[in-house]
Amino acid sequence: MLSIQLHPARFRQLGSQFYSEVVAEPLPATQLLAWNSELAASMGLPLDVNQIPNAADSFAGNQAIAAEPPIATVYSGHQFGVWAGQLGDGRAMLLGELAGQEIQLKGAGQTPYSRRADGRAVLRSSIREYLCSEAMHGLGIPTTRALALVASPETVWRETQETAAVVTRVAPSFLRFGHFEHFYYLGNHTALKALADFAIAHYFPHHRDAANPYQAMLSEVVARTAELIADWQAVGFCHGVMNTDNMSLLGLTIDYGPFGFLDGFDAGHICNHSDHSGRYAYGMQPEVGLFNLNCLAQALLPLLDRDEAIAALKQYQGEFETALAERFRAKxxxxxxxxxxxxxxxxxxxxxxxxxxxxxxxxxxxxxxxxxxxxxxxxxxxxxxxxxxxxxxxxxxxxxxxxxxxxxxxxxxxAVNPKYILRNHLAEQAIRQANAGDFREITRLQTLLARPFDEQPDFEAYAGLPPDWATELSVSCSS
Known part of the structure; x- marks a missing residue:
């Protein structure tokens, strides 16, 4: 049997003003529903999760797999275009690192940033996040990954009574635009500089010797974001809640909540039932990407002058249009x-x-x-x-x-036009079966979506038009 030993999270180097140590709240009767053996192997973990003792409890947070306590990081952000103030990891806990990847539990309990919420994730949303993380990876789109999915019969209340689940999320970094906004709006420029220096040292080391490393980092974030949104538009992916606290500094797709893929094409399609104004409609995503980058650039102004920030931002339109044209020419x-x-x-x-x-x-x-x-x-x-x-x-x-x-x-x-995507009705079928105690559809979809461009005769029915009942499905920020 193999025990997991994580390295301390490098984020701890920044000090306690950047995070809080937390304790996961145990869940009863945990059950491991899914294990990403391909990702596990790339991180030096066993293909067979049965080689990990008490795996379900380990990936629910019931049993420690790191020498140091988990941490929840603090950040702020603009939500639906409005400054929301302090936010933070309200239901996510960073356990540590392995093979250069941060490992985080989503749904393991309350943190100081839960804002009166329970810190839990429900089975419904956890299945969606687990599957879509891996679907996006299969499509070749930068994304956080999902390592494990654990369920529990513990009751969680959202719009209705549901059950709890925990997703183990993996990424080189979970740094968000909102981490920088937090210290800028606090007026704590010393902490802001420390955070930017940390990001450059660990994730943008090739910019350390630039004339202004902070501008160089911002320019690369602009380019990565433009490329990412071009990827989304090409496959018809709608994020649903592109708040600045949901934007990755590394240009990863992060925080799968009320997402959706287009069925019938509609540039005005709104996948988030909570988005009453259509701010995050499919056709608005490129514009919102620039808005969010403006917020990040504003937060970095203590480290670079306004002309440098504007020069970096001016690259966005050209970068996005070039990337989008490349993708549609390929399609x-x-x-x-x-x-x-x-x-x-x-x-x-x-x-x-x-x-x-x-x-x-x-x-x-x-x-x-x-x-x-x-x-x-x-x-x-x-x-x-x-x-x-x-x-x-x-x-x-x-x-x-x-x-x-x-x-x-x-x-x-x-090779660039997928046959299979995670349509809402496919995720919904997996959720309904899981609620009935049958978790096999999660594994089937994970297998299918790992090769979305291949002909897979056994899955032919998954490539058809959505059924009529799928039009009644809706997802919101609680998803």
Whole structure:
């Protein structure tokens, strides 16, 4: 049997004003529902979780697996565009590090930052986070990872009575924009500098010798954020709650709450039932990314002058547009850049919007686009087929200009247009089965979503249109 020995979290080096030591609150009758053997092996942990004694209790927080107590970090942030003041890890505890990765429990009990909440996570939201973390990794999108999922019959109240669960989350760092905002708005510039120096030393060491390392770090965060949001837009991912405290300094997708993937395309799609104004709609995500970066730049002003901050922020629009164009050229099987590419993209988006065409199914079908046919499988997905025919003619002309071998193009397109995504109804089916005591669907979905671009005949039904009842599903900030 193998015991786990974590290294102390490097974040502890910053001192007690940056975090509080906490104690996990035990959960009864814990049960390990999922174990990420691929991630475990990459961290030097066993593929077989049975080799870890008392694994369920260890990953619920009932049994210590680090020499030092867990810590919860303090941060602040803008929520729905409004300054919210002090926040912090209200239901997350950082245990330590292993193989250069921070290991954190989400749902292990209250912390000083729980703000009168219970510090718990429910099974419903924990299944969604576990699965989506790994789905995004399978899609090649930067993300926090999920190592383990533990459930307990303990009652937790949200809108209704639910049961508790704990997700073990893994990332190189859980640093957020809000960590920097916290000390800026406190006027504690000494602590702000210490935090920025820590970030540069551990995560941006290549900027230590820059003319202004803080500006260099900000510029890289701008670029990473632009790339990340371009990734989201390309696969139709909606984060749902892009508050500054949910934005990773490392450009990772973090905090899976009311997320969702597009079914029928709608640029105004709102996945978060709590987002009454549509601030975090799919089409708004690029703009919100810039707003959040402005908040981070504001927080760093004691360390760089305003012109340096503005210069870094001005990179965002170009970085995002370049990244987005690259992704959509790849999705269309195009290699070279052409002056009319954006016109080709936007005409297609207008067609998809007009018919609310299923985003994932359309792009996967387009992978088989044939230069010599009417492409009926794709055409039949469209409401305005005459308009599609006009677009398809121009697309054929554009493809012909490159002269790329059709089979090569189709293979390349299949590698960037996923067949499988974590649609809401798939997650909901896993949740309903888990609530009935059957946890096998979690493992099935994890297996499927690890290879979203591959043909998997046994999972063909998972690639179809969502059922009618899926339109009634909604997720909120409690998800």
């Amino acid at each position: 269309l099987g195009l290699v070279d850049e052409a002056p009319d590419d954006w016109q080709l993209f936007t005409r297609l988006f207008d067609l998809l919007q007009a018919g609310h065409t299923d985003w994932t199914i359309f792009w996967r079908a387009l992978c088989h686009f044939d230069m010599t046919s009417l492409n009926e499988p794709v055409r039949n997905l469209m409401v305005d087929r005459d308009a599609f025919d006009a677009w398809a003619w121009d697309y054929k002309v554009r493809l012909a200009l490159e002269g790329r071998d059709q089979a090569e193009r189709q293979t390349a397109m299949l």
